[in-house]
Amino acid sequence: MASSVPELYGRIAERFGELILHCPPGRWEDPSPCPGWTARDVVAHVVANHRRAVAGLDGSSYSAPGRGEDLARAWDAASGEIKAALGDPVKARALLGEEFGSLPFEEFVRRMACADTLIHGWDLARATGQDEVLDSEAVAVATEILLPEDGDIRMPRAFGAKVSSAADADAQTRLLNFLGREV
16 A cells, blocks of 8 residues: 555655664765765755755745754754645645746655655665665655656756666665666
8 A cells, every 4th residue: 555645755754864863973974875975965955955845835945954053953853844744735735836846745745855865865874884775665656756757867966877787686776776876
């Protein structure tokens, strides 16, 4: 049975939060699989995207976490705002502007926030030596959404060139390879 968007997002967000909380203190500046980004940069990117999505509901401004900002606290606040908006039927159905693909908020979360948080969760785990196993349903949803977007996601500062997968690769490895990650 397929999870609702709030359930799916909730699991992905919870896992991302756990990775932040359990990050060894000396690993925040370690390089991530995202070229030029550290583990801290990955978290700041995901938090900024969450803040951006919430700001899209009312046109307010947002910013990425500052260098000295507590990333765990920033993540808890940003993911909490997404969860609260998903729990509000008016906000969940609110149409976000063209910048967001003119999608209802809930669909934007399913398509973009879930996939972005899921994949960058793997990046954070890899950078910090934590468990890299992803939620299998989230992998299936992200694959369904991202594969048809192949040509649109191959651009600077997005996803790099695909990596060939072994014939017997599992779904998580195939998705990560599709998104340019060496596994």
